[in-house]
Amino acid sequence: MDRPTFVYVTYIATSLEQLWDALTSEAFTQQYWGEGQLQSDWQVGATVQHINPDGEPNWQGEVLQSEPPHRLAYSFQPLDATENQPSRVQFELQQYGTLVKLTLIHNRLDAQSCLTISRKWTASLSHLKHLLEIADGLALVA
Amino acid sequence: MDAVFKALADPTRRKLLDQLYLHNGQTLGELCKHLDMTRQAVTKHLTVLEAANLVVTVWQGREKLHYLNPIPIQEIYDRWLNKYERRQLNALGELKRTLEDNTKETEHG
Known part of the structure; x- marks a missing residue:
């Protein structure tokens, strides 16, 4: 297997279940992605679709691993890219004292997607942390 | 932090x-x-x-x-950068990068 393209780790003051729900709920993905939302029933083998605000699919993938509330992985491919091997994203959720450690590992990203997706993920994860911690009435930055 | x-x-x-x-x-x-x-x-x-x-x-x-x-760098950014000024700051950052032709860290210390 190739080396992962990038790996992100963030610590969020929330529970495993709340974070799992946030990563998978339509309402929440819409809120934290800023534009569009993810649609899937999150069962292994199910389709994952990213739908833009106009209701059109941007990219599609397949759920590869689903072990709530600890591990979620899906493939990831723009609808017009049929020749490339799909990218793969994996979320790992671990209790870390009173926090939840969220690790995001992305494989097989080409250089251009890497740039745009990397910026998007960093902002999304930070936004997600913000939303979950504000919801709990906790300070954003320790 | x-x-x-x-x-x-x-x-x-x-x-x-x-x-x-x-x-x-x-x-x-x-x-x-x-x-x-x-x-x-x-x-x-x-x-x-x-x-x-x-x-x-x-x-x-x-x-x-x-x-x-x-x-953690994103968190620093989020803490002190107003979301409404990000576009202007990006434009200034881009301008500086273009004019300085990717000045290296070593030159800035």
């Missing part, structure tokens, strides 16, 4: 982050090639960067790979 600023307040550690920015996912051996330091010294710097969550590691078979984790 103290750990992040402490970790960034050292030119060698910034150089390590620069190396990972250029080529993410390097082993200790690969990182050492770019630095005129002992393995032990590089390991010490990486430990500080990991404690600040600026570097994260994953195992790939028998290789331990190091990744730049920009999340």
Whole structure:
């Protein structure tokens, strides 16, 4: 297997279940992605679709691993890219004292997607942390 | 957040982050090639960067790979940058980069 393209780790003051729900709920993905939302029933083998605000699919993938509330992985491919091997994203959720450690590992990203997706993920994860911690009435930055 | 600023307040550690920015996912051996330091010294710097969550590691078979984790930097950005001024700041940043033709860290110290 190739080396992962990038790996992100963030610590969020929330529970495993709340974070799992946030990563998978339509309402929440819409809120934290800023534009569009993810649609899937999150069962292994199910389709994952990213739908833009106009209701059109941007990219599609397949759920590869689903072990709530600890591990979620899906493939990831723009609808017009049929020749490339799909990218793969994996979320790992671990209790870390009173926090939840969220690790995001992305494989097989080409250089251009890497740039745009990397910026998007960093902002999304930070936004997600913000939303979950504000919801709990906790300070954003320790 | 103290750990992040402490970790960034050292030119060698910034150089390590620069190396990972250029080529993410390097082993200790690969990182050492770019630095005129002992393995032990590089390991010490990486430990500080990991404690600040600026570097994260994953195992790939028998290789331990190091990744730049920009999340703490994003949190600093989110804390002091108003979301309405980001476009203007990006434009100024881009202007500076173009005019300075990618000035290297070494020239800034």
